[in-house]
Amino acid sequence: MKIGISKIKYIFVLFLLWSCSKPAIPEPNPAILNSPENNNTCIPLFSNSTQAVISFGWTESLNTDSYELVVRNSVTGSEQKKSVDLTSTTLSLIRGVPYTWWILSKSEISTVDTKSAVWSFYLEALQQEGFLPFSAQLISPQEGATVTLTSGQYNLQWTGSDLDNDIAYFQVHIGTDQAQLSLVQDNHTSSSYQASLSAGQTYYWKIVTVDQVGNRSESSILSFVTS
Numbered sequence: 747m748k749i750g751i752s753k754i755k756y757i758f759v760l761f762l763l764w765s766c767s768k769p770a771i772p773e774p775n776p777a778i779l780n781s782p783e784n785n786n787t788c789i790p791l792f793s794n795s796t797q798a799v800i801s802f803g804w805t806e807s808l809n810t811d812s813y814e815l816v817v818r819n820s821v822t823g824s825e826q827k828k829s830v831d832l833t834s835t836t837l838s839l840i841r842g843v844p845y846t847w848w849i850l851s852k853s854e855i856s857t858v859d860t861k862s863a864v865w866s867f868y869l870e871a872l873q874q875e876g877f878l879p880f881s882a883q884l885i886s887p888q889e890g891a892t893v894t895l896t897s898g899q900y901n902l903q904w905t906g907s908d909l910d911n912d913i914a915y916f917q918v919h920i921g922t923d924q925a926q927l928s929l930v931q932d933n934h935t936s937s938s939y940q941a942s943l944s945a946g947q948t949y950y951w952k953i954v955t956v957d958q959v960g961n962r963s964e965s966s967i968l969s970f971v972t973s
Contacts, residue, residue, distance in 0.1 A: 773858040774851035777813060777833070778805040782847075782867040785880060785907050791836065795872055798841050803834040804862065807851045814850040814859070819843055820866070820881035820963040842871030844880045844963055864966075868909055878961040879908040882916065882937075882953035887970035894973050895945055903938045904965070906955050917954040924950045924967055945972050 780803040782788040790798035802815055815828045815835055821843055828835055839845065849862040866880040886903040887893050893900050902920075906913050918931040918939045927950060931939055943949060949972065953965045 771856050772809040774810040774853045774860040775807040776860045777807040777849040777862045779865050784865040788867040788869050799838050806833050810851040811854045812852045817847045844868045844878050877909040879955040879957045879963050881963045882906045882955050882965040889968045892971045899940050904953050912958040914958045920951045
């Protein structure tokens with residue numbers, strides 16, 4: 747029985763497609779944060795008048811070989827990072843400051859680092875009577891999002907919290923240069939803002955939270971693209 751030339755070519759092409767195909771590389775799943783609790787004060791393992799050792803814990807995530815803990819000082823914006831193989835670790839931090847923290851899940855076979863949710867906590871100072879506000883959590887737009895403008899505007903949204911419940915106002919900062927954001931709205935008392943933007947631009951934004959005694963905390967800076 748003879749097989750036609752065209753059929754042989756067809757089988758050969760199918761073989762090439764099968765042999766060249768590669769299985770999809772699974773990306774790490776986001777870790778689920780456990781402690782310190784979100785939007786709460788934090789009890790240290792050890793402390794002195796200025797520093798405290800904090801325990802961090804999270805749930806193991808799928809397709810993950812290692813983790814990176816990132817802790818951000820909400821007042822200075824400085825970050826501490828620590829690579830971890832397990833699902834818990836400790837870090838020494840300055841007292842009397844609000845912090846945000848998150849976990850990056852990493853895989854040896856994937857180039858993608860998957861970010862967890864972002865939580866906030868407050869590390870009390872000795873004999874502290876008041877608290878600085880937590881940094882605002884930016885809700886919309888999220889990092890890297892592409893947004894559609896309505897009549898040249900987009901509604902920025904965030905959440906703010908303070909253990910003293912004395913947030914006075916927010917400051918909205920937006921710009922096309924991450925290093926030079928402009929204050930576009932001061933003394934803003936709601937957690938959303940209609941920003942006037944141009945289409946086809948990459949923007950960066952952050953929120954500064956100010957309480958009734960003038961304490962301030964800055965959010966992280968996120969970017970988005972307008973279509």
